[in-house]
Amino acid sequence: METKKSLLNRWRAKQPFLVIVVLMAIQIIIFYFIYYNPYLQDKLFAPLMNLYASLSSRVINLFGFNSVYYKDTIYSMQFSVGIRKGCDALEPMALLFAGIFAFPATFRQKLIGIFLGLSFLFLLNIIRIVSLFLTGIYYPKLFEAMHMDVWQIIFILMGIGFLFFWIRWTTKKPLVA
Numbered sequence: 001m002e003t004k005k006s007l008l009n010r011w012r013a014k015q016p017f018l019v020i021v022v023l024m025a026i027q028i029i030i031f032y033f034i035y036y037n038p039y040l041q042d043k044l045f046a047p048l049m050n051l052y053a054s055l056s057s058r059v060i061n062l063f064g065f066n067s068v069y070y071k072d073t074i075y076s077m078q079f080s081v082g083i084r085k086g087c088d089a090l091e092p093m094a095l096l097f098a099g100i101f102a103f104p105a106t107f108r109q110k111l112i113g114i115f116l117g118l119s120f121l122f123l124l125n126i127i128r129i130v131s132l133f134l135t136g137i138y139y140p141k142l143f144e145a146m147h148m149d150v151w152q153i154i155f156i157l158m159g160i161g162f163l164f165f166w167i168r169w170t171t172k173k174p175l176v177a
Contacts, residue, residue, distance in 0.1 A: 016104070023102035024095075031094040045090070046072070049083045056083075056129040067133070074129075079136040081129070089125035092159040093118050099163045105170040113166040120162055124155070 034040055049072035057069040060076075067074050073082040100113040128151050136143045 020099075020102045020104075024098040027098035027101060028094060031091075031098070035090065035094075041085075045085065045088065048088055048090075049085075052083045052088065052125065052129060056126055056133070059126060059130050060133055063130075063134075065133075065137075074133060076133075076137075079133060079140075081133050081136060083129060087125075087129070089121050089128075089155065092155045093121050096121060096159050096163055100166060103167060103170070109166075109170045113170070117159075117162050117166065121155070121159060124158055128155075 035045070050069075053069040053072050053074050057067045057074045060067045060074065065076055065078075067076040069075070072084070073080060096117045097114055100110055100117060103110075105113070132143065132147055132151070135146045139146075
């Protein structure tokens with residue numbers, strides 16, 4: 001009788017891409033069960049929004065603006081912006097995590113990729129929030145397009161780009177052939 005591990009390894013050897021897709025899909029389903037849990041929304045995700053507001057307000061103030069934050073909203077005399085569900089970068093982070101976790105690599109490589117990738121997307125989201133705040137002040141007509149179109153594409157490309165760089169690193173393939 002074959003063990004579960006050897007069965008998974010045989011399946012991975014025959015259908016590696018399919019195994020990655022299935023493992024990612026399972027993880028994303030689990031993520032959405034957690035993400036839409038009302039209890040965790042108050043205990044885990046709301047504090048994250050507040051952290052984003054706090055850090056972003058501090059960065060905005062470095063540029064000479066007088067902003068303050070309260071909970072998940074940044075205020076100034078010129079503009080205010082709230083960080084809501086969907087603006088938290090958790091969905092791209094979950095996709096990146098799932099991709100790294102599902103890819104056949106060492107545990108150490110996965111930990112490095114997850115730490116660096118999630119940190120990268122977290123910092124990118126701070127940049128996004130600050131840039132949207134500044135867009136709201138200087139180009140308010142462009143705010144919605146920047147928020148819904150431009151930054152969505154940037155996050156997708158950056159998340160996929162990081163995943164590809166990480167895969168190249170784990171497989172030791174050069175970036176340029």
